[in-house]
Amino acid sequence: MSDALTFDYVIVGAGTAGCLLANRLSADKGRSVLLLEAGGPDNYVWIHIPVGYLYCIDNPRTDWRFRTEAAPGLNGRSLLYPRGRTLGGSSSINGMIYMRGQRRDYEHWAELTGTSEWNWEHCLADFREHEDHYRLDAGKRMNSDTDSSAFASLHGSGGEWRVDKQRLRWDILDAFSKAAQEAGIPATDDFNGGDNFGVSYFEVNQRKGWRWNTSKAFLHPIRKQRSNLTVWTGASVQRLLIERNADGQGVCTGAVIIRDGQRVTVRAAREVVLSAGAIGSPQLLQLSGVGPRELLQRRGVPTTHHLRGVGANLQDHLQIRSVYKVAGVQTLNTQVASLWGKARIALEYAFRRNGPMSMAPSQLGIFARSDPSRPHANIQYHVQPLSLEAFGQPLHAFPAITASVCNINPTSRGTVQIRSSRPEDPPVIQPNYLSTDEDRRVAADSLRMTRHIASQAALSRYQLFEYKPGTQFQTDDELARLAGDIGTTIFHPVGTARMGLASDPDAVVDSHLRVHGIRGLRVVDASVMPTITSGNTNSPTLMIAEKAARWIAAGI
CATH class of the missing domain: 3.50.50.60 (FAD/NAD(P)-binding domain)
Structure with a gap:
């Protein structure tokens, strides 16, 4: 040495x-x-x-x-x-x-470690320390001074970690958001205040349309x-x-x-x-x-x-992807179907740093309860204006969206x-997904929740058809096995x-x-x-x- x-x-x-x-x-x-x-x-x-x-x-x-x-x-x-x-x-x-x-995550950590240093209030200060939130940029105006003060108490400005607004929107995702609200999930303007129950577009770690790593x-x-x-x-x-x-x-x-x-x-x-x-x-x-x-x-x-x-x-979050064919509305599947569509997307990003090339893998987020008896949101949706059979494969030739749902508090341990x-x-990695009755029950309930949102009036004009997994699967056992067939990691x-x-x-x-x-x-x-x-x-x-x-x- x-x-x-x-x-x-x-x-x-x-x-x-x-x-x-x-x-x-x-x-x-x-x-x-x-x-x-x-x-x-x-x-x-x-x-x-x-x-x-x-x-x-x-x-x-x-x-x-x-x-x-x-x-x-x-x-x-x-x-x-x-x-x-x-x-x-x-x-x-x-x-x-x-x-x-959620706040309760960190309160639980404080209990497990025997110190308040891991509770929500202490962790919030550390989140704010490096945060640079776009809504606190100079010249940005909130609805009122009260709103601005409340937001600033939860978020940081001037730090290294940029939090930005997404630079695109989709009619079909706006409609899905309204459908979630019709299903009893409130709109929210901040997933990061300690209780993320609600529906909104995700905020992203980007700066002016570029990834911010x-x-x-x-x-x-x-x-x-x-x-x-x-x-x-x-x-x-x-x-x-x-x-x-x-x-x-x-x-x-x-x-x-x-x-x-x-x-x-x-x-x-x-x-x-x-x-x-x-x-x-x-x-x-x-x-x-x-x-x-x-x-x-x-x-x-x-x-x-x-x-x-x-x-x-x-522990990891396992996502279960439901694909719905849609009609009468644009999705990324249809945008990239032609050379002109692809060229338009490239030009949009080259000149304005927006459009599909600027988008995160998921745009619309929903935090919900897999069944009404749950005391807090226990499932998360990543909703995308596109669909494919599996990661790395081409987009489907028909217009469609994907609503991926995951159990955010799994009990399975690997x-x-x-x-x-x-x-x-390489190490031996065994996540043991869906190895508990609780996780299989949440998987079945979450697929039913997806169908409940998709059936709301806000989406009726788009004639949603469940392409995957398919409405022939209905019982708890069928849905839990189905989750095993189509579930995949969301990389957490x-x-x-x-x-x-x-x-x-x-x-x-x-x-x-x-x-x-x-x-x-x-x-x-x-x-x-x-x-x-x-x-x-x-x-x-x-x-x-x-x-x-x-x-x-x-x-x-």
């Missing part, structure tokens, strides 16, 4: 959390920071054009291209499991939707100005270096990296921060001998520290486990290094995200969530990083 390169902080993973951490920790000129990214720079043009996610997912240039194991709940199917592999991580390939979740937001503006910040791309971490101190306790002192074909050792004088995501972080912990002893023994990895929760508690002792081998894995009290044998990190039993090592990414947030998970991950950066800088 004497000839190793030494930095104060070594951050593993330049994704959503890693970019913010690098920004915050390098603000102290007296501290040196090394940020490691296995992928390349985010200079691929399709990262920045919003519709480019179609060309980034399952692309080795930008995606780890993981796959799940065959899942019984999916009737034996395996799914593509995208995770960002470039500067900005998954914020470079995701759906760009700005969503915090965390590399652009937190890294590029400071990278050339801060000589104490070093960023290595193409740097694949093989394992963490964990030694024993005089008391016999494990101490993380650095990492072993492969860069430009060479093995490099780096050392952290203060901390190693693991921000490799809900798949990468548990994988790297296990490869370093931190994890369930029985698994490590089976894979031939010497156990450094037994922590049975590493790689357990995997695992992430190393496949072998070789870092280059969390929980695989969850935080909790030291007395909790399944907790991996404490309330300040320090790994139990290992000094000098924290995990800061979506893997630390004890339960999944009620909505898209990218911005909650940024909030976690904001909070952690403050603790790390203060030595807490």
